[in-house]
Amino acid sequence: MGTLSYIKNFIKDRQVASITPTSRFTIGRVCAYIDFSRDIRIVEFGPADGVFTRFILEKLSPASEIIAIETNRNFADALNGLHDDRLTVVNKSAEDVREILESKNWKRADYIISGIPFSFLNEELKHRILKDSADMLAEDGRFLGYQTSSHLKPYLSEHFPSVETEMEYLNLPPMCIYIAGRQKDRR
Numbered sequence: 001m002g003t004l005s006y007i008k009n010f011i012k013d014r015q016v017a018s019i020t021p022t023s024r025f026t027i028g029r030v031c032a033y034i035d036f037s038r039d040i041r042i043v044e045f046g047p048a049d050g051v052f053t054r055f056i057l058e059k060l061s062p063a064s065e066i067i068a069i070e071t072n073r074n075f076a077d078a079l080n081g082l083h084d085d086r087l088t089v090v091n092k093s094a095e096d097v098r099e100i101l102e103s104k105n106w107k108r109a110d111y112i113i114s115g116i117p118f119s120f121l122n123e124e125l126k127h128r129i130l131k132d133s134a135d136m137l138a139e140d141g142r143f144l145g146y147q148t149s150s151h152l153k154p155y156l157s158e159h160f161p162s163v164e165t166e167m168e169y170l171n172l173p174p175m176c177i178y179i180a181g182r183q184k185d186r187r
């Protein structure tokens with residue numbers, strides 16, 4: 001899959017929100033905040049065709065795990081084709097994160113990576129997803145988001161004591177990256 005698959009899915013499904021995958025520069029910058037040297041649990045919201053997922057699987061230790069939550073069935077089916085025991089693909093919404101993690105007996109995740117289009121969501125849903133994300137993260141865990149604008153910062157700040165942003169311009173369009181933590185001043 002690549003840009004063509006994005007365009008096809010974008011035409012049919014407004015929630016896809018983008019016609020191109022995230023650039024490798026953004027992926028590298030977001031994933032630089034992940035400590036791959038230990039066994040970790042990652043949740044990914046909106047993996048689409050898995051540009052982040054594949055990058056992460058290459059770096060992930062054998063005992064680490066990733067749950068990818070994707071609303072678009074075509075993308076979820078394609079991701080299932082990766083056939084990696086560390087990966088679980090769930091064709092549901094990020095708003096179901098609490099129930100999904102509980103059903104997998106995950107008490108907490110170490111990282112939540114999110115590219116879902118928060119600007120499309122109503123206020124209640126935005127807050128619910130961010131609150132549940134904060135609740136489901138380990139004490140030293142991080143929520144790593146990427147959006148095409150900085151609109152999410154005030155929402156994140158209501159649920160995370162520490163929120164930083166940085167821009168990646170080698171992305172079409174440029175991407176705002178969010179690093180949010182449950183501990184103050186932790187990047």
Ligand SMILES: C[S@@+](CC[C@H](N)C(=O)[O-])C[C@H]1O[C@@H](n2cnc3c(N)ncnc32)[C@H](O)[C@@H]1O
Binds near residue numbers: 049050051116
């Ligand atoms: C902008 S694309 C990002 C895709 C990919 N991660 C990348 O970096 O190129 C957003 C993705 O989120 C998915 N999505 C939208 N709303 C969602 C939700 N509430 N829960 C899970 N996935 C969602 C869309 O289907 C789409 O695949």
